Amino acid sequence: MHRFRTFHPITKLAFFAVIFAISMFTENPAVRVMSLAGAITALAVSGTPFKRILKFVGIGMISVLLIGVMNCFIAHDGKTILFDLLKLHITLEAFYYGLSAGVMIVGVAMWCVFITDETDTDDLVMTLGKILPFVSVVITVTLRYIPEIIKKFRETLSAQKMLGIFEKKGYFKRALIISKVFMSVTERSVENAMDTASTMRARGYGLVKRSSARQKKWRESDTDLTLVTAFCAAFIAIGERTGDFGFAYYPSPAFVRFGLYAIPMIIACALLFFLPAGQVIDWRIRWQKSFRLKG
Amino acid sequence: MAKKLQIEGLSYRYALGGRNVLANVNLELEAGEKVLLAGSSGSGKSTLLRVISPVTMPRGEISGKVLLDGTDVKTLSRVECISKIAYVSQNPETQIVVDTVFGELAFSCENIGVAKKEVRRRIAWTATYFGIEHLLKRRVSELSGGQKQIVSLAAAIMLKPEVLLLDEPTTYLDPVAAVRFLDLVDRINRDFGITVVVAEHRVSEFANRFDRVVKVENGSVSDVANDSAGGGADIFYERVFSLNDRKKSDSEPAVTVKNLMFRYDRNGQNVLDGVDIVIPKGSVFALLGGNGCGKTTFLRCLTGELKPQQGKIKIDGKLSAMTQNPLSMFIEETVRKDLRFFMKKKGASGKDADEKIGEIAKKLELTDAILDSHILDLSGGEVERSAIAKLILAGADVMLFDEPTKGLDLETKKKLAELMQALASDGITSVFVTHDINFALSAADCAGVLSSGAILE
Numbered sequence: 214m215h216r217f218r219t220f221h222p223i224t225k226l227a228f229f230a231v232i233f234a235i236s237m238f239t240e241n242p243a244v245r246v247m248s249l250a251g252a253i254t255a256l257a258v259s260g261t262p263f264k265r266i267l268k269f270v271g272i273g274m275i276s277v278l279l280i281g282v283m284n285c286f287i288a289h290d291g292k293t294i295l296f297d298l299l300k301l302h303i304t305l306e307a308f309y310y311g312l313s314a315g316v317m318i319v320g321v322a323m324w325c326v327f328i329t330d331e332t333d334t335d336d337l338v339m340t341l342g343k344i345l346p347f348v349s350v351v352i353t354v355t356l357r358y359i360p361e362i363i364k365k366f367r368e369t370l371s372a373q374k375m376l377g378i379f380e381k382k383g384y385f386k387r388a389l390i391i392s393k394v395f396m397s398v399t400e401r402s403v404e405n406a407m408d409t410a411s412t413m414r415a416r417g418y419g420l421v422k423r424s425s426a427r428q429k430k431w432r433e434s435d436t437d438l439t440l441v442t443a444f445c446a447a448f449i450a451i452g453e454r455t456g457d458f459g460f461a462y463y464p465s466p467a468f469v470r471f472g473l474y475a476i477p478m479i480i481a482c483a484l485l486f487f488l489p490a491g492q493v494i495d496w497r498i499r500w501q502k503s504f505r506l507k508g
Numbered sequence: 509m510a511k512k513l514q515i516e517g518l519s520y521r522y523a524l525g526g527r528n529v530l531a532n533v534n535l536e537l538e539a540g541e542k543v544l545l546a547g548s549s550g551s552g553k554s555t556l557l558r559v560i561s562p563v564t565m566p567r568g569e570i571s572g573k574v575l576l577d578g579t580d581v582k583t584l585s586r587v588e589c590i591s592k593i594a595y596v597s598q599n600p601e602t603q604i605v606v607d608t609v610f611g612e613l614a615f616s617c618e619n620i621g622v623a624k625k626e627v628r629r630r631i632a633w634t635a636t637y638f639g640i641e642h643l644l645k646r647r648v649s650e651l652s653g654g655q656k657q658i659v660s661l662a663a664a665i666m667l668k669p670e671v672l673l674l675d676e677p678t679t680y681l682d683p684v685a686a687v688r689f690l691d692l693v694d695r696i697n698r699d700f701g702i703t704v705v706v707a708e709h710r711v712s713e714f715a716n717r718f719d720r721v722v723k724v725e726n727g728s729v730s731d732v733a734n735d736s737a738g739g740g741a742d743i744f745y746e747r748v749f750s751l752n753d754r755k756k757s758d759s760e761p762a763v764t765v766k767n768l769m770f771r772y773d774r775n776g777q778n779v780l781d782g783v784d785i786v787i788p789k790g791s792v793f794a795l796l797g798g799n800g801c802g803k804t805t806f807l808r809c810l811t812g813e814l815k816p817q818q819g820k821i822k823i824d825g826k827l828s829a830m831t832q833n834p835l836s837m838f839i840e841e842t843v844r845k846d847l848r849f850f851m852k853k854k855g856a857s858g859k860d861a862d863e864k865i866g867e868i869a870k871k872l873e874l875t876d877a878i879l880d881s882h883i884l885d886l887s888g889g890e891v892e893r894s895a896i897a898k899l900i901l902a903g904a905d906v907m908l909f910d911e912p913t914k915g916l917d918l919e920t921k922k923k924l925a926e927l928m929q930a931l932a933s934d935g936i937t938s939v940f941v942t943h944d945i946n947f948a949l950s951a952a953d954c955a956g957v958l959s960s961g962a963i964l965e
Contacts, residue, residue, distance in 0.1 A: 338611065346618075350606070353606040353607050353608075353611055354605055354606060354607075356607040357604070357605065357606055357607040357648060357649070360647075360649040361601070361649065364649075365836070368831060368833060368836045369836040369837075369839065371813060371831070371836075372829075372830075372831050372836040372837045373837075373839065374813075375811050375813070375828060375829045375831075376828055376837065376850070376898065376899070376902045377826070377828070377854075377902055378850065378853050378854075386853075390839070390853070393839040393840070393849075394839050396839075397838065397839040397840070400841075400884075401835065401884065404884050405601065405602055408599075408602035409602055409605055411566075412597065412602055412603055412605060413605055414563065415561075415563045415564045415590070415595060416590065416605070416615060416616045416619060416663075417563075417586070417587065417590040417616055417619035417620045418605075418615075418619050419619075420586050420587055420590075420619060420620060421587065421619075421620055421621045422621055423618050423619055423621065424617070424618050424621050424622055424623060424624055424627065425618060425624060426610075426614040426617070426618055426624050426627035426628055426631070427610065427611060427614065428624060
């Protein structure tokens with residue numbers, strides 16, 4: 214069902230780089246809203262629990278409002294003055310600008326959640342394995358130990374609780390014990406890391422130039438997605454350059470120009486932002502069809 | 509048959525050690541032979557395995573020779589050593605290096621520059637042979653102890669070794685997983701003619717699987733007769749149930765559990781489904797049962813770490829628990845420092861604390877050397893005894909132990925059983941969860957088997 218996950222790490226890297234660039238550097242609120250909507254749709258169709266999405270949307274809306282309000286105290290341009298505070302104008306335009314910036318930030322954060330769901334460490338290792346095998350091993354060893362350290366920390370803390378060491382109240386005393394637990398877990402992890410280092414040497418690490426078996430095959434679908442990404446990115450870049458979809462917030466929110474390039478630019482943006490969701494839906498339809506054919 | 513491995517006059521001393529751990533060891537192994545190195549903790553069997561190959565040898569002084577097919581291993585290149593002699597340590601946590609099973613299998617081959625296509629072919633074959641295809645994409649942290657050890661073995665086989673050295677590979681495994689693991693070792697030996705050397709202290713259980721048993725004692729080796737009847741652990745649960753004839757039914761109850769029900773997921777199955785049990789004061793209760801039947805869950809309910817959805821638990825007195833890893837009970841560098849810190853937190857003065865620590869240390873045979881050594885330098889048995897000392901200092905009337913014999917040799921298990929009985933005579937109740945039926949029989953005076961969510965007595 215996770216069609217996007219199956220792409221080559223470089224394809225995904227290029228796609229998300231373009232998504233981030235457009236979301237962050239285009240000031241047009243329509244583009245920012247599309248980015249946010251695209252991220253939420255992608256999360257929703259790719260099986261993210263509804264409660265989790267609702268939580269993100271809720272936190273996102275509060276963040277957008279907060280950023281909007283905060284911007285009123287930072288920027289004082291705009292012609293619609295709501296009120297004056299300490300001789301400074303609090304304007305409606307500054308609030309709009311803040312809201313738009315908030316939508317952008319929340320949108321980017323949502324894409325980050327989607328990326329986390331759709332990529333794994335293998336992607337990183339596969340990308341780096343051939344070029345920087347040493348870095349790839351360091352990453353993979355680190356990733357192996359992070360869950361172990363967390364597990365050890367929880368285990369040690371729980372053992373201390375069971376011994377009744379937390380019976381006496383007081384934040385400072387608790388903090389002291391927790392810091393001691395942390396130090397002891399760190400020490401044990403360093404000791405384990407030394408054992409692991411000797412195991413790595415015993416298993417031939419650092420003897421000759423490493424090969425890398427964790428490399429993904431470049432498929433036709435990777436070529437297709439890369440071409441679509443490049444085509445849309447080029448189109449949007451040209452549109453930005455011509456300023457046909459330009460938007461200004463001050464003195465009042467309005468299109469700077471709505472030229473020839475605006476409509477194809479919107480289509481290109483929509484195509485990019487909704488492509489991950491579209492991919493998942495397309496994959497789901499194919500999957501269901503394959504079952505129907507079997508039946 | 510041709511000699512595969514010859515050890516001639518081998519002596520070894522650790523870099524910081526004062527005495528020879530191995531002294532004039534002579535041993536010959538034939539191609540395809542399967543040898544069990546038996547011996548108690550500290551006898552030198554792990555060291556012997558590690559000094560066979562120069563790549564696994566710890567820092568120290570060595571004299572004598574190790575010949576592989578008549579060639580001194582010192583003259584082999586490191587790549588040749590790694591390819592021909594595979595070594596698997598007792599703790600899969602330190603043996604496994606990378607985050608995924610696929611990456612772990614590929615690791616050694618990648619290190620010596622085997623081409624990508626060949627590595628993938630070997631992974632496909634090895635995973636099929638070991639039946640771990642379904643684990644290839646899994647994270648190592650998600651695997652059970654048994655699965656981790658099988659992955660370690662599979663990773664060692666990836667380089668097609670001629671000699672396979674296994675250092676107490678079943679130490680951290682329950683009896684079922686241990687048998688499964690040794691079955692795989694048998695298969696490797698039979699199918700590929702790999703010479704296998706296994707260091708183990710569970711000799712009586714496994715000796716019948718081996719062509720030869722070599723005893724390691726005080727750094728020297730000698731062949732011993734392999735006359736084990738075999739058959740593995742005593743699996744007759746009747747003997748466990750018969751323990752309850754000795755149950756101190758006239759004593760006050762220390763632990764009373766009524767109709768206990770627990771499940772992890774709202775829509776999941778009950779792990780504990782109406783557990784009823786009364787454990788008398790001053791008794792040693794053994795809880796047995798298969799993997800994943802809920803033994804640890806039961807202990808966690810008793811400690812209050814898990815909140816049961818239904819039922820009542822009544823503990824008479826103070827309860828303390830020792831987790832599967834007793835090291836997690838210590839947060840200071842040495843046992844003495846840790847116990848002092850603990851006593852201070854419990855409100856005892858320095859003098860009082862030292863007196864109490866001295867008393868307990870004497871009782872548990874914790875010498876000054878043990879009390880003042882770094883906690884990570886202590887043996888499994890020493891850590892275990894130190895942890896029990898901490899439990900006693902915590903003022904526990906009921907002590908819970910989760911798999912207390914994991915990683916202990918026979919001698920230490922015997923001492924632990926005696927200790928539990930001594931605590932019982934002082935009125936302290938011990939409840940322990942174990943897979944080790946023989947230990948349960950020697951330590952406990954009442955027992956239960958957890959099955960289908962209920963404890964049967």
